[in-house]
Amino acid sequence: VSTVQVLLGERSYPIRIRPGSLADLGEALVAEFETSHAVVITSKPVAARHFAALESGLLRAGIAFEPLLIPDGERAKTLRVAAGLYDRLIEGGVTRQTLLVGLGGGATCDVAAFVASTLLRGLPLVQVPTTLLAQVDASVGGKSALNHPRGKNLIGTFYQPRLVWIDPDVLATLPPRERRAGLAEIVKVASIWDADFFKWLEENAGAVLGLERDALAHAVARACGIKAEIVGLDERDAGLRALLNFGHTLGHAVEVVNGYRHVRHGEAVALGMVFAARLSERRELAPAGTAARLVALLARVGLATEIADLQAQRPAYLRALAVDKKGADGAIGFVALREIGRAELVRLTADEILPGAV
Amino acid sequence: VSTVQVLLGERSYPIRIRPGSLADLGEALVAEFETSHAVVITSKPVAARHFAALESGLLRAGIAFEPLLIPDGERAKTLRVAAGLYDRLIEGGVTRQTLLVGLGGGATCDVAAFVASTLLRGLPLVQVPTTLLAQVDASVGGKSALNHPRGKNLIGTFYQPRLVWIDPDVLATLPPRERRAGLAEIVKVASIWDADFFKWLEENAGAVLGLERDALAHAVARACGIKAEIVGLDERDAGLRALLNFGHTLGHAVEVVNGYRHVRHGEAVALGMVFAARLSERRELAPAGTAARLVALLARVGLATEIADLQAQRPAYLRALAVDKKGADGAIGFVALREIGRAELVRLTADEILPGAV
Numbered sequence: 001v002s003t004v005q006v007l008l009g010e011r012s013y014p015i016r017i018r019p020g021s022l023a024d025l026g027e028a029l030v031a032e033f034e035t036s037h038a039v040v041i042t043s044k045p046v047a048a049r050h051f052a053a054l055e056s057g058l059l060r061a062g063i064a065f066e067p068l069l070i071p072d073g074e075r076a077k078t079l080r081v082a083a084g085l086y087d088r089l090i091e092g093g094v095t096r097q098t099l100l101v102g103l104g105g106g107a108t109c110d111v112a113a114f115v116a117s118t119l120l121r122g123l124p125l126v127q128v129p130t131t132l133l134a135q136v137d138a139s140v141g142g143k144s145a146l147n148h149p150r151g152k153n154l155i156g157t158f159y160q161p162r163l164v165w166i167d168p169d170v171l172a173t174l175p176p177r178e179r180r181a182g183l184a185e186i187v188k189v190a191s192i193w194d195a196d197f198f199k200w201l202e203e204n205a206g207a208v209l210g211l212e213r214d215a216l217a218h219a220v221a222r223a224c225g226i227k228a229e230i231v232g233l234d235e236r237d238a239g240l241r242a243l244l245n246f247g248h249t250l251g252h253a254v255e256v257v258n259g260y261r262h263v264r265h266g267e268a269v270a271l272g273m274v275f276a277a278r279l280s281e282r283r284e285l286a287p288a289g290t291a292a293r294l295v296a297l298l299a300r301v302g303l304a305t306e307i308a309d310l311q312a313q314r315p316a317y318l319r320a321l322a323v324d325k326k327g328a329d330g331a332i333g334f335v336a337l338r339e340i341g342r343a344e345l346v347r348l349t350a351d352e353i354l355p356g357a358v
Numbered sequence: 359v360s361t362v363q364v365l366l367g368e369r370s371y372p373i374r375i376r377p378g379s380l381a382d383l384g385e386a387l388v389a390e391f392e393t394s395h396a397v398v399i400t401s402k403p404v405a406a407r408h409f410a411a412l413e414s415g416l417l418r419a420g421i422a423f424e425p426l427l428i429p430d431g432e433r434a435k436t437l438r439v440a441a442g443l444y445d446r447l448i449e450g451g452v453t454r455q456t457l458l459v460g461l462g463g464g465a466t467c468d469v470a471a472f473v474a475s476t477l478l479r480g481l482p483l484v485q486v487p488t489t490l491l492a493q494v495d496a497s498v499g500g501k502s503a504l505n506h507p508r509g510k511n512l513i514g515t516f517y518q519p520r521l522v523w524i525d526p527d528v529l530a531t532l533p534p535r536e537r538r539a540g541l542a543e544i545v546k547v548a549s550i551w552d553a554d555f556f557k558w559l560e561e562n563a564g565a566v567l568g569l570e571r572d573a574l575a576h577a578v579a580r581a582c583g584i585k586a587e588i589v590g591l592d593e594r595d596a597g598l599r600a601l602l603n604f605g606h607t608l609g610h611a612v613e614v615v616n617g618y619r620h621v622r623h624g625e626a627v628a629l630g631m632v633f634a635a636r637l638s639e640r641r642e643l644a645p646a647g648t649a650a651r652l653v654a655l656l657a658r659v660g661l662a663t664e665i666a667d668l669q670a671q672r673p674a675y676l677r678a679l680a681v682d683k684k685g686a687d688g689a690i691g692f693v694a695l696r697e698i699g700r701a702e703l704v705r706l707t708a709d710e711i712l713p714g715a716v
Contacts, residue, residue, distance in 0.1 A: 079444075083437055090508045118476065121501060121514045121595070143479060150448045156479045157515060237479070 002221045006140055006228040008160060008235050015139055015164040015228070017221050019213050022053040022167040025101075025128065026061030032163060033124065035099045038065040039089060041112040042103040043072035046130055049173050054103060054128070065101075066092065072104075074260065076111050077147045079155065085115045096120050105131040106138040110156070113144030117159030125161040130170045132182025133266055136189070136223035139164040141231050141244075152260070158236060166224075168216045176302075179209055181266025183301045184247075186219055188269060189226040191277075191294060192246045195341025197222050198297070205301050243343045246335040247273030249353065250307070253320035257313055270303040275310075279353065280336040285344070290337055314354060321350045360579045364498055364586040366518060366593050373497055373522040373586070375579050377571050380411040380525040383459075383486065384419030390521060391482065393457045396423040397447060399470040400461040401430035404488055407531050412461060412486070423459075424450065430462075432618065434469050435505045437513065443473045454478050463489040464496040468514070471502030475517030483519040488528045490540025491624055494547070494581035497522040499589050499602075510618070516594060524582075526574045534660075537567055539624025541659045542605075544577055546627060547584040549635075549652060550604045553699025555580050556655070563659050601701045604693040605631030607711065608665070611678035615671055628661040633668075637711065638694040643702070648695055672712060679708045 004015040016028070029035055038058065042051065047067060058065045068088055070076040089098070100123050102112025109127050116125035129135045145156035171179065183205065190198040200222075201208070207215035227244065234241040251272030255263055277291035295305045310317060321332065331347040338344050362373040374386070387393055396416065400409065405425060416423045426446055428434040447456070458481050460470025467485050474483035487493045503514035529537065541563065548556040558580075559566070565573035585602065592599040609630030613621055635649035653663045668675060679690065689705040696702050 079437070079441055086437075086506060086513060090506055090512055114476075118472075118513055118515055120512060121503075121516050145479075148444060148448055154448055154478060155444060155476055157476055158479050 002217060004140075004221060004224045004228050006160070007232045008142075011142075011160040011235075013160055013162050013164065015166060015224050017166040017168065017217055017224070019169045019217055020167060021165065022050060022128070022170060023057040025054060025126075025165050026057030026059070026063055028163070028165065029058075029063060029099065029126065030061045033099060035097060035124070036062070036064060037095075037097065038063050038099040038101050038126075039092070039094070040065055040067045040101045040103050041070060041085065041108060041115070042067055043076065043108055044069055045072050046104040046108065050103060050130055050170055054101075070108065070111060073107050074147065076107050077145060077153075079146055081111060082115055082118075082146060085111070086119055089115070089119060094119065094123070096123065099124050099126060101126045101128060103128045103130065104134070105129065106134040109134055109138040110143075110145040110153075113142075113159050113161065114146055114156060116161075117144050117157040122159070125159070126163045126165060127161045128165045128167075131174060132171055132179055132220070133185055135166050135168070135171075135220050136182060136227070137185050139166065140224055140227040141241075142235070164224075166220060168211075168213070168220055171216070172211060176209075177264065179211075180302050181264035183209060183219075184266035184270040184273075184298070184303055186223045187294070187297055187301070188246055188273060189223050189244070191273065191337060191340060192243045192335070192343035193226045193230065193341060194222070195339070197226070198293075198340050202293075202297055202300075205297060209301060242333055242345050243335055245333070246337070246343050247271075247276055249321065249332065249334050250275040250317075253317045254307060256320040257309070257316045267303060270298050270305065271307050274298065274305045275307060276335060277337050279334075280338070283336070285336045285346070286338055290340060293340055294337075310354075314356075318350050318354055321353060360575060362498075362579060362582045362586050364518070365590045366500075369500075369518040369593075371518055371520050371522065373524060373582050375524040375526065375575055375582070377527045377575055378525060379523065380408060380486070380528060381415040383412060383484075383523050384415030384417070384421055386521070386523065387416075387421060387457065387484065388419045391457060393455060393482070394420070394422060395453075395455065396421050396457040396459050396484075397450070397452070398423055398425045398459045398461050399428060399443065399466060399473070400425055401434065401466055402427055403430050404462040404466065408461060408488055408528055412459075428466065428469060431465050432505065434465050435503060435511075437504055439469060440473055440476075440504060443469070444477055447473070447477060452477065452481070454481065457482050457484060459484045459486060461486045461488065462492070463487065464492040467492055467496040468501075468503040468511075471500075471517050471519065472504055472514060474519075475502050475515040480517070483517070484521045484523060485519045486523045486525075489532060490529055490537055490578070491543055493524050493526070493529075493578050494540060494585070495543050497524065498582055498585040500593070522582075524578060526569075526571070526578055529569060529574065534567075535622065537569075538660050539622035541567060541577075542624035542628040542631075542656070542661055544581045545652070545655055545659070546604055546631060547581050547602070549631065549695060549698060550601045550693070550701035551584045551588065551699065552580070553697070555584070556651075556698050560651075560655055560658075563655060567659060600691055600703050601693055603691070604695070604701050605629075605634055607679065607690065607692050608633040608675075611675045612665060614678040615667070615674045625661060628656050628663065629665050632656065632663045633665060634693060635695050637692075638696070641694070643694045643704070644696055648698060651698055652695075668712075672714075676708050676712055679711060
C-alpha cells in the first residue's frame, strides 16, 4: 500500500492507494473505525461495476451495510438528492457512528461529503473514488458540493473524510476519454508544483494512460501527494490553494461557453492550462518554451490544446470570465506559470487575459 | 463592553455583551471585518422590534445591507427555508466576503448558521441573538441546525461565527415566560460548572428576571463564559460537552410527550434538571439537599419543577428516552449532578432512569 497523509491537525486522514484493494476495504474499516454499520452512497452504473467487490469485503468483515443509490454524475448534485438521502438515512436509523462511504466519481463523492457534513452535525466519511479525476482531485481537499440552478458547486462545505481508499484497478472499466480528462489534472499539479514529476510524466504518460499498474499507482499517489501538500498549507482555500486553479480561469469559461455537457472538466482544464502558459510567456513571467512543453505532454496524452472559437466567441468568453470572481479593482485572480513546476497567482483584468487581438 | 472569548484555535471568536449596543454593530463590523456588504437574516416580529436600531448603525457605518425575512421560530428551521435563502443570496450576488448577520432567537440563529456554513463553503457569520435563551445558549457552541420531519436538529453542521453581538436591552420586549425559560439555561450552566455563580443566582435571580442592567449583563456574560470554557475544551461534542445536556434527557422527553408547541425548551430543561438532581441523590452521587437547592432557585424564577404526569405517562416517557440515543449496552448517557457546580456523565438504562415505581 502506498499511503499519502493529508495533514490537517485533528482533521488529518490517510489516502491509501493499492491496486486490487477494493475487496479489502471492509477489513480496513473494522481496523480503523471499530464500526459495525456503514451506508454506501453510489450510483447504479458504478454499483454494477464495483459493488460486488466492495460487498464481499464488507460481508467478510462482518459490517452491516446498505447501498443508497443516487443518480450518476452531475445530476446527483442537487439539494433534492441530498434531502432524499437525509430521509433514507434517518428512516434507516442513522447515528453519529454510522459510516458513510462514497463510491463513485467526483459527483458522487461531492454529494456523499455534503450529506456527511450536514447530517447529525457530521458523520464519519470514507471516500472510494472510482474515476481517475476523482482519485486525484476530489479525494484531497475536503470540499463538498452541490449545484444550484445559478451555478456549479455554489452549495457546499469544507469537510474532511476520515479515509480515502483508492484502488487504481477500478479504472480498467473507465472510458479512455475519462482517463485522459483525469490525466489533465495530474499534469496540472505537476505543472504548478513538481518539475521532476512533470518530467516523469513526459516519460511515462503513455504507461499511465495504458493503465500499467506501477505507473498508474505512482501517478495517482504523487498527484494526491502534491495536492495534500498544498491543501495542508491552506485548508480553507485562503491563498496558496488558489494555485490549484491553474488552467481553471479559461477552463471554466470553456465549460460555460460550450455547455458543461459537451466538454469534460479535465479537457477544459487542459485547454485553460495551455492558454495560461502562453499568457505567462507573453507577459514574460515564464521562460520561452514553457507552453510548448505543456502542449507536447498534453498532446501525447491525447488532449486537445487549442480553444478553436476563442476569438470568434470572445464576448461570450469575456462574460464567462467576469462572473462572480471580480475583486474591487476589477481584476480577477489568474494562476500564471513561472516555469514548469512553479506557479504564481497574479491579478489581471479580463481584457488583459483576453485582449482584443492576440 | 464585556467580552467573552471563545477559544477554538483559528476558529476563535469574541462574544461582546453591552446594554444598548445594537445600534453600534455597524461600526464594529467595519472595524473587525473591512466589509462593505451584509445580509441580515431575521423574522418579521423581530425586525419590527429591532431592525431600526441595527439599520441606523449599518447606515452610519456605510455598510450596504439588505434584510432577508424568514418565518419566526421553529417553523424557519426547514431545508425549504434554507433553500429559499440560497436562492435569494445567490440572486443577490453573494460572494465569500458577504457577511451574514443572524438577528433573532435561537431558531433564526440556527438557520443563519446553517446557510452560512453551506453556501460557497462558508460565509462569515455574525450572530445577534435577541432572546435570553439564544444569548446564553445558541451564541456559544457553533451548532447550526434544521429540523427534519422525523426529529429536531437532525440536519446541521458545526460552524463558528466570527462575532456574537449581545445587547441585553433587546430583552426588554421579551415576554416574561421567555425570560424564565432563558434563565433555566443559565441555572443549568451554573449547576454543572460554577457553584459561586449558582450562589450569585440564588441572590440575584430576581434582578436578572426584572432586567436590571448590571445583573442581567453579568448573568449573560458568565453563562456565555461557562459555555465557552466547556466548548473550548470539546468543540466537536465528543465528551465534556455532554455535561451541557444536564436536564435534557427528561427535558427532551417532556417536550416529546407534551408536544414541542406546548412547552418551552427552558421549561422542559428546568423539569429535567430537578428530575436529574433527585435521581443523582437517590443513586448517592450527590449529597442530600442538592435537588432542594435547585428546586428553590428554579421556583424563585417562576419555573415549574414537577413533571405532573410522569407516572401516569410512564410508557410514553420511556419511549421518548430510548429513541436514537441507546448505545450497544442498552444504556444512555445521563448527566448526574455530583454537587451544585459539578456534574458527571453516567450510563443508565431507561429503566434505571425511570423505574416502575419511585
